Amino acid sequence: MKRLQTDAVLLSLIEHMESKGSWCGETHIQKTCYLLEELFEDQLGLEFIFYKHGPYSFDLSDELTAMRADNIIKLRTKVQFYGPSLLPAENSQLIKNTYPKTIKKFEPIVKFISENFSSYGVPTLEKISTALYVTRKEDTDGSVGDRSMAIHKLNPHVTVEEARKTVKSIDLIIENAKGISFSTT
Amino acid sequence: MAALFHDTGHLPFSHAAERELLPDDWNHEMLTAEIIRSDEMIKIWNDLKIQTEDVVKLAIGKRYCKDCNFTDWEAILSEIIVGDALGVDRMDYLLRDSHHTGVAYGKFDHHRLIETMRILPKSYNDGSKEPALGVEDGGLHAVESMLLARYFMYTQLYFHRVRRIYDIHLKEFLKKWLQNGFFPTDVENHLQTTDNEVLAGLFKVVRDQTHPGHEYAERIVTRNHFRLLYDRKQEDISKNLEAPKAIYNELCKKFGEKNVRYDTDKQRGGDSDFPVYLNSNRRIVSSLSISDVLPKIPIAAIDFIYINSNCRSTATKWLNANRERIIKPSTEE
Numbered sequence: 001m002k003r004l005q006t007d008a009v010l011l012s013l014i015e016h017m018e019s020k021g022s023w024c025g026e027t028h029i030q031k032t033c034y035l036l037e038e039l040f041e042d043q044l045g046l047e048f049i050f051y052k053h054g055p056y057s058f059d060l061s062d063e064l065t066a067m068r069a070d071n072i073i074k075l076r077t078k079v080q081f082y083g084p085s086l087l088p089a090e091n092s093q094l095i096k097n098t099y100p101k102t103i104k105k106f107e108p109i110v111k112f113i114s115e116n117f118s119s120y121g122v123p124t125l126e127k128i129s130t131a132l133y134v135t136r137k138e139d140t141d142g143s144v145g146d147r148s149m150a151i152h153k154l155n156p157h158v159t160v161e162e163a164r165k166t167v168k169s170i171d172l173i174i175e176n177a178k179g180i181s182f183s184t185t
Numbered sequence: 186m187a188a189l190f191h192d193t194g195h196l197p198f199s200h201a202a203e204r205e206l207l208p209d210d211w212n213h214e215m216l217t218a219e220i221i222r223s224d225e226m227i228k229i230w231n232d233l234k235i236q237t238e239d240v241v242k243l244a245i246g247k248r249y250c251k252d253c254n255f256t257d258w259e260a261i262l263s264e265i266i267v268g269d270a271l272g273v274d275r276m277d278y279l280l281r282d283s284h285h286t287g288v289a290y291g292k293f294d295h296h297r298l299i300e301t302m303r304i305l306p307k308s309y310n311d312g313s314k315e316p317a318l319g320v321e322d323g324g325l326h327a328v329e330s331m332l333l334a335r336y337f338m339y340t341q342l343y344f345h346r347v348r349r350i351y352d353i354h355l356k357e358f359l360k361k362w363l364q365n366g367f368f369p370t371d372v373e374n375h376l377q378t379t380d381n382e383v384l385a386g387l388f389k390v391v392r393d394q395t396h397p398g399h400e401y402a403e404r405i406v407t408r409n410h411f412r413l414l415y416d417r418k419q420e421d422i423s424k425n426l427e428a429p430k431a432i433y434n435e436l437c438k439k440f441g442e443k444n445v446r447y448d449t450d451k452q453r454g455g456d457s458d459f460p461v462y463l464n465s466n467r468r469i470v471s472s473l474s475i476s477d478v479l480p481k482i483p484i485a486a487i488d489f490i491y492i493n494s495n496c497r498s499t500a501t502k503w504l505n506a507n508r509e510r511i512i513k514p515s516t517e518e
Binding site: 052 | 251255260419424426456458484486516
């Protein structure tokens with residue numbers, strides 16, 4: 001996928017999240033983008049690693065900065081305690097006009113992500129994305145208990161009971177995501 | 186130790202052409218890690234009772250030490266060295282490059298900045314917190330000054346059009362001069378390949394007209410570099426986000442690939458969001474919410490197209506006549 005096609009999908013994700021009332025700070029976009037990548041087979045080709053608070057992509061951080069340089073997105077600030085939010089900027093319409101097919105193709109996936117995760121704050125997104133990371137990447141026996149322990153080990157501030165609830169909800173999300181596919185129209 | 190070793194993996198002439206002149210999946214941070222893990226250094230770490238992997242972790246950070254687990258404390262220590270907003274590596278290279286090049290834009294009050302740096306809880310919207318590197322409000326102007334200095338150093342020095350074309354010609358020369366076209370990645374040979382070796386090789390090749398790198402070496406030594414024909418214009422970008430690439434492709438068709446060079450780059454790293462401690466009311470807020478300067482600092486970006494000086498005049502006329510046609514926006518098929 002070309003860099004600007006990736007940007008078109010990222011912009012679409014930001015717009016959908018915002019339209020559902022989500023704050024679009026970089027951390028929100030990091031976590032939801034990870035969920036999109038992991039649930040739908042690395043479509044954007046962004047490399048994620050496990051950092052202090054769950055999956056994180058330095059590539060994505062650079063790409064969001066590049067999108068600001070191209071005036072596709074901008075920062076909204078002046079809201080204390082939140083940090084900045086990312087918003088569509090002047091050239092956002094241009095990229096939508098240039099890549100309408102890519103945006104259309106990804107629409108069901110982006111909608112799925114925004115509908116399922118836009119109401120959550122950073123700590124919940126951190127737990128959910130960590131649960132998915134553990135389910136897909138960590139060496140566990142696959143049981144709820146084993147994965148919950150793995151989450152607690154990676155993030156000791158998440159209790160085993162909280163981890164258990166999150167693992168159950170990510171299993172449901174994985175099942176629901178199986179029914180979602182790219183738009184072919 | 187990690188701070189001292191952070192830059193030891195740099196190639197001759199630093200970042201110039203690092204991506205193209207190291208084998209796939211290598212970068213200078215990996216060379217830094219190799220040096221720290223070398224037998225010679227391990228003896229020293231053992232004598233100092235320092236764990237080798239702790240030095241690697243802090244010296245190159247999580248971005249390049251992907252499989253390492255970082256505790257909160259280690260993440261902060263690493264951020265002090267390699268961090269995007271307040272890392273000492275950045276403070277060091279801006280001041281050092283400013284001093285050695287005579288570009289005064291890179292200077293800022295680093296004493297004030299270091300004095301006011303604090304480890305502070307970074308807050309999220311639900312009230313949860315994590316430790317992060319920040320400053321007291323008295324140091325905010327010093328940080329603003331450093332981040333402005335970075336922007337100016339990018340636009341005036343790191344992304345300067347003449348400096349960049351010399352990087353391109355140097356890369357072309359090195360590709361022909363280095364064995365197999367790559368820098369060595371074993372520690373011993375890496376440490377023996379310095380700027381001096383490259384410069385000596387360059388002058389030798391200038392005298393040898395049969396060497397495949399002769400043309401590029403000569404361009405550098407005689408200052409006969411390719412000339413800037415086009416640089417990124419916001420006006421063009423707002424019509425077509427790929428305008429520079431489209432112009433480059435058309436110029437290649439018209440004047441031949443060997444006479445045209447394209448250079449594109451953007452500043453990397455995230456935004457400048459870090460916690461600031463307000464002494465007056467003992468609150469901690471986001472830097473971007475209280476600074477009038479930080480959110481307005483632009484992101485440095487370049488798209489340069491260079492042309493062989495032999496065709497410069499014709500190419501200029503041709504581009505003026507065809508630019509609007511070339512940058513006409515297209516929609517994906």
